[in-house]
Amino acid sequence: MYRITCSFLFLIGFVFTVNAQDKKLSLEEIWDGSFSQERLESLQPMANGTEYAVQNYNRTTRDVSVDIYSYKTGEKTKTLISAKEIPGLNYFQTYEFSQDQQKALLSAELEQIYRRSSKGVFYVYDIVKKQLQQVNDKAIQEPDFSPDATKIAYVYENNLYVKNLINNQVIQVTQDGKKNEIINGISDWVYEEEFSVVQAYQWNADGTKIAFLKFDETQVPVFSMDMYGTYPNQLYPTQDVFKYPKAGEQNAKVSLHVYDLEKQSLTQVNLQKKYEYIPVITWTQDANLLSVQAMNRHQNKLDFILVDTKKNTTKTILSETDKAYVDLNDQLNFLADNSFIWASERDGWNHLYHYNIKGKLLKQITTGNWEVTDYYGYNANNKTIYYQSTENGSINRGVYAIKINGKNKRALAAKAGTNYADFSADYTYYINSFSNAETLWQYKLYKTKTLEEVRVIEDNAAMKEKIAAYNFSSKEFSTMTINGNDLNMWMIKPKDFDASKKYPLLMYQYSGPGSQSVSNTSSNSNDYWYQYLADKGYIIVCVDGRGTGQKGADFKKITQLELGKYEVEDQIAAAKKLGEQSYIDENRIGIWGWSYGGFMSSNCIFQGGDTFKLAIAVAPVTSWRFYDTIYTERYMTTPQENPSGYDDNSPITHVNKFNDNNHYLLIHGSADDNVHVQNTMQLIEALVQANKNFDWAIYPDKNHGIYGGNTRLHLYNKMTNYILKNL
Template sequence: MRRGFTFLLLLVFTCLAFGQQNRQFTLDELIPGGKNYARYVPRIAEQYQWHGDELMMLRGDSVFRVDLADPVKKRFLFRFSEIPEEGREGRTVSTVSFDREGSGRLKFFTADGAGVYDLGSKQVISFIGLPENSENREFSPNGLYMAYTRANNLYVIDAAGEEIAISSEENSGIVFGQSVHRNEFGINGGIFWSPDGSKLAFYRMDESMVAQYPIVDISARIATEKPVRYPMAGEKSHEVTIGVYDLKSRQTIYLKTGEPREKYLTNVAWSPDARHIYVAELNREQNHLKMNRYDASTGDFDKTLFEETHPKYVEPENPVLFVRNNPEQFIWQSERDGFNHLYLYHISGRLLKQLTHGEWEVTDLIGFDRKGEQLFFVSTLATPIERHACRVNLKNGKIDRLTAVPGMHTVTVSNSGRYLVTRYTAHDNPGKVDLVDSKKGGAVTLAAARNPFAGISMPAVELGTLKAADGKTDLYYRMVKPANFDPARKYPVVVYVYGGPHSQLVQNRWRYGSGGWETYMAQKGYIVFVMDNRGTSFRGRDFEDVTHRQLGVEEAKDQMCGVEYLKSLPYVDPDRMGIHGWSFGGFMTINMLLRYPDLFRAGVAGGPVTDWSYYEVMYGERYMDTPQENPEGYAETSLLRKADRLKSRLLIIHGDEDPVVVMQHSLQFLKSSIASGRHPDFFIYPGHEHNMIGRDRVHLHEHITRYFDDFCR
C-alpha cells in the first residue's frame, strides 16, 4: 500500500514537471502590460550605488555598506523610514540616491517630492514637494531648488515653497524649459543648472510659425482637437534660443546666437566655474557644426572653438565633458574619423589629442578617477554586439579593457576610479552584478537574477552573421526556433524588422535580445528572424550613412539577403513567410512588400512612415535632405507611389493620436491603395500615440498574431 502511494506521488510529480517543461506561455505573461508579465522578467532586487569609495547596497527600504575587501560582508546602515519625518513632511521615502563625490549627503525621493539628507547629522537639509501640474522637473545640484514647467512656462521653487515664474508667456506657440528639435541630437530636456546651482540655463522655443497639425481626441462625447506643432521636411521650422536665469539677481539674459535663426542649438554644457556656456550649433542642413562658447552673464558670443563638416551630415549627441580637476580641458565625442571616438581639447579650441582610435565606437562615458588622469567609458571594442567598460589614460593614451565576461555591461565607477560595479546580461545570463577591481583585476559577483524560465522547455535563440548586399559587410542576426524544433519539418517564418538609424536589435544580452512576442510566435510553431541591416547604429559612419538620401533602398537589399538565407534552409517554408515592424520598421515592412511583391504572404506594419515628405524636419532632413533638394530620393522611397505593387495581405495599425508618425501616413497609403485597386486592412487604437501601452499592448500583439495565423500558418 505504502509502495503504491509512493509510486502515485512520483507519477504526479513527474507529470507536473513534464507539464512545466512543456509550458505554453500566454501573451499576458510575455508582453509588457500583461497581468502576469512581471513574473517572467529577470530581476535583481539589490541596487548598488557609490558614495565616494564606499559601495552602498539598497535592498527594499534598507541601506547596507558593502565590504570591498570581502563583498560577502555587508553592514546595515539605516532604513528609509529613519529619515526624520518632520523634514520630509511625513511622506514615505521610496528610494535614495548617493552622490559619487562622497559628500556625506544623499537625495531622497517620495511619491510627490524630493529632499536632501545629511548622513552625519542625520538631519533633513531640504525638502521640496512637487508643485501641482508640474512637469520636466530638474533639481539644482545642491538640492535646494527645483526648476520645472507648467503648461508652456518655466518656474523655480525653493525649499520654503516660494515659487518664481521665470516666464509668463501666454502665446501657446512659445515654450520654455522643454526639449526642443523634437528630441534629436541627444536632447532629452530643456533645463540646465549651473554646477554651483546659482544659475539656470533653459531652452526657449518659438514654434508659433510652425503649422498646427490636427489631432483629434475622441474620448469626449463631442470629439475635441488637440493640435501639435509639426514641422514637416522642407517646411518652416521652429526657432530656438537659450536663456540664462540668475537666482540672485532674478534676471534673465539670452545667449546672442545670431542668424540664421533656423538652426539647431544642441549639447548645452556649463563650464566648471559657471562663467561660460558651450553650445554645439548645427546648421539646418546638418552638415556644418560649430562649437561655440558664450558669456553666461551677458549672453555675448565669446568664441568658436572648432568646426566639423561632412558632405552628408554631422550629428552631435553629447555635450563637452570637462576633465576632473582641470577646467582648461574637455572631452568631445565625434565621428570625424568614421567611428565615435574621444578627443581631448584645450578650452582655447586647440586639439590636444585623439584619445581613442579604431574600428569600434565609444557608446557611453562613465567618469574620471579622482585625479582626473583616467577616463572610464563603455565601448564596442570587443565586438559590435557587446558593451564593455574601458579606461584611457589622458597622458599616454593607454587603453585598458576592464570587463572580461561577455555581454552588455552597464557600469558605474567609484570616486577614486579603482572599483567598478557592472550590471550585465548575455544570451545565457539573465543578469548579474559584479564588483571589478581595476587595479588588481578580477571580478566578484555581488548579485544575480534568477532565470524566470528555469525548468521550462524554451524556444532556442541562435546568433549568426550574413554578408550584406555589398558582399563584404557582416550583418548580425538572431533566429528563434520552436522548442520542439524538428529539422525535417517545414516551418512558417516571420521576419521582424526595424532597420533604421539609432537602433541595434541583435546584441549579446539575455536571449540575444529576443522579446516576448518572438517567444510566443515560436511556441506557436513559427521561426522568427531578426537582422540589423546597414543603416543601423554602432558600426561606424559608413555603415550608417550608406542610406543617406535613399532611406529604405539599401536596407531592403540587406534584408533581402536575410530572406534568401531563410529560403535556403530546408526547414523553412518559403510559401509561408510574413514580415512585421513598427515605426521605421513599419515603413520597412511595407517597403519590403512593395519592392519584393511575390515574396511574403502577409505583413503587419505599425505606425508606418509611408512618405518621408510627411515626416518631421530634424530627422527627415538629416537622412533625406529636403524634398526640394532631393526630389528623386523622395520619389524613390515613397510607398504611396508603389501601392499598386501590393500583392500580399497587409495589416496597417496606427494610434489615432500619434504625434510622431502622424496618421496621415497610413491614410494616404490607404488612399493610394484604393486608387490602384489594392485592399490592405486597417486597425486603429483610439487614444494611443505612437506606441500602444498598458493592457492594450497585449491586445495589439494578439491582433498581430491572429493576422499571421490567418494567412501564414
C-alpha cells in the first residue's frame, strides 16, 4: 500500500513537472513563420526519368538557381541555371521549361494583379547555348513556349502577341484589346476567380495554330475600390476600377478564335449554339482538332465539343447534365491515340472514365462510394492510370494505380492522412508527400513498381522536435449525427482537460459548396491559433455540414437554390448537441469563419442567438446579390429567378433577430476585389438602423486575405482579445 501510494505521488509530481515545462505559445510565433515546415518547392521531373529540378536560393551568395538532383541518391548532379552566371540577369523568381527542356522561361519583377494573375518581365534562357533573350521590355502576362520552343506567345495590354525567338520578329495577333472593354488571350476577373483560368490561349500540337478566347466586357458593370495609400506619401486616394459581373448582371461576351501562324489568318469559331461560358479549351493530339468545354448560364449542362480547325466544323461528342450544376472537368487528358480521360459525377461520385475521340464510352475506370480528387497521369507502357482519391476515408487522401480497363488497382500511398504524389517522367519513381494531424509533412521517394522506399527526402524532424516542447493537444476526429447525416468533425481540447469541468466552445467552419475543413492533414497557422485558445481554456470544434465535399454529389448539392439554409441548420444543431455534453458550457458557445465562413457565422449569430453567444465574421458575403455571377448562379440561379433563395438566407435580412446580449465582430479589408467591402458596409448600415450593438474593423487597402506587414498578427490579436473578453 505504501509503495503504491508513493508511486502514485511520484507520477503526479512527474506530470506537474512536465506541464510546468511546456513552452508557452505566442501569437507572434504563429504569424512570424516560426512553425513553417520544409516543403519541396518548384519540383519538376526531367525527361530522362532519373532526375528532377528544384529552384533554390543561396542566402550567402544571393544566387537563384535551378539545380538538378538524382531521384535515386538525392545528390545534386549539376546546376542547370544560375542567375549569377548569366550576364544581364541578376535574379529570377520563377522558371518554366520548354517541352524539350532545352530552354527555360524566367520571370522577374512580378506584380500581382488578382488572386492568380500577375505580370512581369520575362526572359528566355537557352540552356544549351547559354544565351539570354528578353521577351519584351514591358511587363507582360502569361508567356508560353510553342511546342518546339522556337516561338513564344504572350499577352500585353489585353492583346495577344507571338515572338519568333530565332529572328526576334513579333506578330501582334489582335488589335482591339483595351482595359475594361476587350481582353484577348487572358481571362476576365470572374473566370480567373471562379474557373481558375488566367491563360486563355493554347498552342496546338505542332505549334502552327493558337486557339484563344476573347472577352467583350463592354456591357459588364464597373466596380471601383478606393486605395488610400500610406502616410504621408499619398494625399488623395486612387481608384481601382474593373469589370465585375454580380449575380443577375451582364457577363462578358466570350468568343473562341484560332490564329493560323502559317497563313497569318485569324478565324472566329462558330460553336453553332450560344453558350454563356467557355471555360476550357484544350488541343487534342491532332494539331487540327481542338476540344472545347462550353456551358449554359445555369451551369447545369456542359457540352464537350470538337472543333476541326482545318474544315471549320464542330461536333458535340459528349454532354454532362445535372439538376443542380456540373463541375468543370479539370482532369481531362488526351492520350496518344486521342482517346481521353474524363471525370464525372454521373453515378453520384466523382470518377474517371475513358472515351474514344468520337465520344464513345470505353470504360468507367474507377467506381465506388468515394471521390477521385486528383488525376496524376497515364503510363502508356503498362497501361496504368495514377490518381488520388478518398477511398481510404472522406477526411483522408490516398494515391492509387489502376489499369485503364479498371482492373488491378494498387494502393501506392494510402496511410491514414493526406497523401500526394509527384511522379518521375517515366513513372519509375514517385515522391510521396504525406502528413496527418499528428505528423508533419514527410517527403519520401519510392519505386512505383515495387513500392520500395528509396530514401527519405525531408521529414521535418527539426520542426517536430521544436513543436514537441509545446505539448500541443491532439486533434480528435469523429462523426456527429445531425439532421439524419453523419457529419465529419474534429475537436481540440485543453491539454489539461478535465471532463468534470465545463469549457467554453468556439466553432470554426467554412461550409461552402464542395469545400472541406475537416481533413486529416498537418497543422496550419489556424491550428496553432486553436492550440493557443485551447491553452486558454477553450474547446475548439469544426463540423463539415451538408453542402461540403467528398461525401458524394447528393450530400454536396442539397444546398442548391438555398445557400445558407441547411448549412446554418447543421451548425446550430451541432452547437446544441455539443452544448449537451457535460464538459461544454452551453451558455458560452461561439462561432467564427472567413469569407463563406463569415457568411455562415453571421447567419448563425442572427438566426441562432439562443445557441451562440459570440460570432466573428471575416470578409463575409452578407447578401449573395453582391457576389459574382459564375459562383453565385451556379448554386442559386439568378436573383431574378430565385429572389427568396437570395434574401431568405442572407445575413443582412436577419439583423433584427440579433440579440444585443450577444457579441458580433465584423471585419473586412477595404481593397477586397473578391468579396467587396460593400457587403460589410451594407450590413453595418442595416445593423445601425436596427439599433444593434456590435463591433467592426476595416483594414485599409487589404484584399480578401487581409495580410501584409503586421496586418495578420493584428487581426488575430483583435479576434483573440474579443474571444477572451466575450466568450
